[in-house]
Amino acid sequence: MRLSRYFLPTLKEAPSDAQIVSHQLMLRAGLIRQEAAGIYAWLPLGLRVLKKIEQIVREEQVRAGAVELLMPTLQLADLWRESGRYDAYGPEMLRITDRHERELLYGPTNEEMITDIFRAYVKSYKQLPLNLFHIQWKFRDERRPRFGVMRGREFLMKDAYSFDLDEAGARRAYNRMFVAYLNTFARMGLKAVPMRADTGPIGGDLSHEFIVLADTGESQVFCDRKLVEMPAPGADVDWNDLQSIVDERTSLYAATEEMHDASAFEAQTAEADRLTARGIEVGHIFYFGTKYSAPMKAKVAGPDGADTEVHMGSYGVGVSRLLGAIIEASHDASGIIWPDAVAPFDVQLISLRPDAPDVAAACEQALSRLEAAGKAVLYDDTDERPGGKFATADLIGTPWQLTIGPKGLADGVVELKRRATGEKLSLSLDEAVARLVG
Amino acid sequence: MRLSRYFLPTLKEAPSDAQIVSHQLMLRAGLIRQEAAGIYAWLPLGLRVLKKIEQIVREEQVRAGAVELLMPTLQLADLWRESGRYDAYGPEMLRITDRHERELLYGPTNEEMITDIFRAYVKSYKQLPLNLFHIQWKFRDERRPRFGVMRGREFLMKDAYSFDLDEAGARRAYNRMFVAYLNTFARMGLKAVPMRADTGPIGGDLSHEFIVLADTGESQVFCDRKLVEMPAPGADVDWNDLQSIVDERTSLYAATEEMHDASAFEAQTAEADRLTARGIEVGHIFYFGTKYSAPMKAKVAGPDGADTEVHMGSYGVGVSRLLGAIIEASHDASGIIWPDAVAPFDVQLISLRPDAPDVAAACEQALSRLEAAGKAVLYDDTDERPGGKFATADLIGTPWQLTIGPKGLADGVVELKRRATGEKLSLSLDEAVARLVG
Structure with a gap:
């Protein structure tokens, strides 16, 4: 590409409202342009990086056995009434009324829609395990959007959803995503540490956040230094039995501020290994059992012929946010230092x-x-x-x-x-x- | 891909509300699933085709010198007030209010936003010619969505926007898109005929639709048979001088119903060459001069130093609609017959x-x-x-x-x-x- 025929509008100085270095550099390097609070256009250079990150995420999802589809950005409110989340979700949900006064919303996540798709077509345990993912624009109406793409309102997310006959199957699905995430972030040149996390409004009883360590991170994290130094498992693993890989990591202490237990940290971690740092969340995985399949009646016939509610998990990666996280982790006074794998x-x-x-x-x-x-x-x-x-x-x-x-x-x-x-x-x-x- | 591990929910019969064959086959073959009126999820097989079509469109845009970026789906109402289209656009525009009572809309097209991006960065004629395109989901709140992806509400469109110093430059940009479109549709196995078209709400004084001939087409078209038989120019053309290629085609009669003039048709076309057929619009190109640059003050300094309003054009391809058009043009009683280039x-x-x-x-x-x-x-x-x-x-x-x-x-x-x-x-x-x- 000849620069004389390209469109690369760099800026001498970042606008004063850009508070963190990744936001400043993304504006100065001509990666993005703000179109409204928390809503960005991806300029040609930024789009190239976004596509590279998206493709790495996609390849590692497929390698872990997930199948890609694409759900629309707009959803029917009635679908969210089935799970009870339409009222529960609060003002972050962008609610929309169309010309015929039908209630729609701009999807902030897709548990309801994917459960609806699943129940429409899958009737037998023989069709399981199933993991469906998409990479689509989402909208969350943040009260105070800031930090550029790190806390935007319209953002690109990869979200995968697993369906299994029972909890044991769902945990295998969870482990596959756990390992896929370690490999995904490593390919981008990131050290992302899995940390036991609160399940929040998505619900469920098993959840990990994947946190990139960076001085400018949004939250305080606590973990065993050995976890940071551990290499990613790589693609050459037994995808049907990943428990030992997961156990090796989850046995070490790692927690975000909300989940932190100082005495447990001290009890489990040698003093020299106790790391307190700032972190940026780039992925989040959940196992939530029958939280959606029960109210939405997503059942399959089991081996005994009886209908069983499927066990589900969901697995998110903040694709657009990753640009910010990578820049926070890799820059100097002169600008961005892209890892080779994601460079435009x-x-x-x-x-x-x-x-x-x-x-x-x-x-x-x-x-x-x-x-x-x-x-x-x-x-x-x-x-x-x-x-x-x-x-x-x-x-x-x-x-x-x-x-x-x-x-x-x-x-x-x-x-x-x-x-x-x-x-x-x-x-x-x-x-x-x-x-x-x- | 092993089918036993894939997700391919085929149906024995199409729902009774699917009136046309492409809609029926897309549902039966497990390409799409309706999520709301005119809003579809792309199941794995459909997404593969969509991506192939998108990639062909992208490659031919880049070959013609256009540069890809990505604008967000949501836009500020105020931007559309600058051009006067916020009030003019009517009920097809999906208007949205966010939690802070700011007026947004789900973009049906992007002339205003791209003009705003252009004026923010481009100040000199030396940065021209410039053609920027994106491939993004759009929303038009059709009163009566139907025919599956052929007239959906949330749809994937490629839209390019050219910026030139004067009309002569803009016409060269128009010609590049004209030829790019001929090549694009030919690569997908389609015969798409350029037809003089009404400029509609986008405005301007030069416009062609690209029409795929199919018995089930939505509109009546009239054209010289020689135009249908003419091969695409291919990539090996002089991209700086395409006037003869364009003239060769535009000198032959071709018009949609709205633009049809029966006496001109008879005067210009030998009886044996007069073709009356049904057609499906898959692309639309416009030259509209300073319609947006004038009210939005998108000016560059010309060679003489004086500020000049740029001349613009816009160029759309209905990416998701193309799946329907291809199936309408290529199927039999047993199902779809994908052209090799777009087959999943x-x-x-x-x-x-x-x-x-x-x-x-x-x-x-x-x-x-x-x-x-x-x-x-x-x-x-x-x-x-x-x-x-x-x-x-x-x-x-x-x-x-x-x-x-x-x-x-x-x-x-x-x-x-x-x-x-x-x-x-x-x-x-x-x-x-x-x-x-x-």
Whole structure:
């Protein structure tokens, strides 16, 4: 992509109402634009990151056996009356009346709708286990939206819903999502720690939040340091028996402020391992048994022929919020430092003299070779001065910067810089391309 | 994907309120489920098709130079007051009040918001031409939603918006979208004919609809048969000068009912070429000059330094509606016949005896070889009887059916069937796989 033909509106300074660094950087780097309180447009660069994060979430859901569908944003109020949540949900639910005076709402979550879909089609235990997920825009009418996409009103969420014949099956489904989440966040370069959590308005008796540690996190968390250092299980696990992987983690102390028990923390954790930090919630998983299947009569015929209410769980990832969390965890004074897996472009190709034919030719050659190898390249072919180009590249956080100028070319070299470390190498163009492609 | 672990709820019969064949087949084949009038959930099979169509639309937009972003579904009423459309739009606009009594609406289209984004960042003619598009859910509160996704209320639309310094530039942008649309629909196996159209509430003085011909089309259309037979221009065109390609088509008579002029039709078209047919609108492009840039003050500094209101166009594709249009154009009495490019799966692998070890082994081998070659395979490993499996495969319209059973295996053959033609071949497994992969 040539920057001269792209739409990358960066800002010198963030608006003063952006309080946290991720919000400031998302505005300055041209990732988002506020359209209303807590409602954002995703500018081209921001959309590229959003799609990468979405795709990682999707792949790990599918790997764990979940099947993707897509439910609409608007729902009938009557469906929520069946579960009793229409009145219980409160002012965060955006209630809407259509031209025929039918009551709708902009879905804040989808337990009712997915239970309705399930009961319409699934009649036998033979069709279980089933885990259905979607990645869709949700709306929660926060009283005080702030922190950019971290606490927006219209936000992108992945929500999965599992259906099993009994509690043992539901716990296996829960474990699959538990492990999928560890792998999902690790692929994005995040350390996300599972913490025993309050079940809140979704209800149920088993729940974990996945918390990214960051100094600017919204809440205080307490956990065993060993949990932070533990690597993700990876894809090569026995998906039918994950209990030991889950137990290994849940046996270590980890709790958010609401669930924290100081004496238990001290009893279970050696002093050197006791970590108190700030955290950002990026995922939340729940097992809630028959909380929705009972009132909504979602039953299947069991092996004995008798109808049984299914046991359910739900599993959320804040897809749009993850951009904020990743930036909070990975930035410096110059801007964003995207982990490779979610970067909007792999390489920023910086021409120091777009009007010099030899520089232009070398840039074109680098561009076509990198793109042929599947690399996403943002080619800064504008007539901005070099200092401005470097500042933009640092700000938007492209993992690699490949700079080509007339002086270097005369000496047969280009410059390759790694954004995360600042390390710079003088290499031949061939060597630089080989290093980026390899 | 193993059907036993998938979620494909097919129906024996379509609900009686589904009046047209695409709606009936989308319900029967388990593509969609109605959640409210004109509001649908996309079941896993339907979502796969939707994503394929969306991706073709995206690729052809990018090829034509458009840049993708994503605007939110909800918009501020005040933005629409600037253009005067808040009051003008009528009851099709879903108006919403949030908890702080702010007036929002669920976007039916995005001219105002994109103009607001443009004016916030673009100040110079040097940043033009610019074409920004997004693919997002829209809402139009149809008085009488019907025909499934063909006239839904919540629907997925691709809308692009071009910005140019003057009318000549805007017409070049218009031509790029005109050609992109011809290529887009051709890639989906559709014959979409551009027809001079009324500009309607969006306004402007140049507009074409792209109409798919189908007996069940919603409106009467009149056109020169040569236009239907003309192939799409393809990607290998001079994107900077498309006027001759556009002229070649617009010089032939083609009009929807509202724009039809019988005497002009007869004067311009030889009798043998006069085609009267039914059609389905799948795209609509507009040039509307400064209709939005003038009231919203979207100006850039021109080469002479003076501020100029930009000339704009907008370009829509009904992404979700296209599923209905494709099915209307491509089905038979047994079900859907997906064109290869949009099919949810490439191959349906049908095991006639999942419990027979040799059949299971051959199926597993076929599955892994096809998937390794990048083919999407739906493997019917269920214990349904063969007749039911064939009926399902025909109904959901997978382009190829590869059937493996004990008798054939004993003779060293499997059966390969092409859904579109019904042609069946007895081949060795190697030959069948080679034919599908080749």
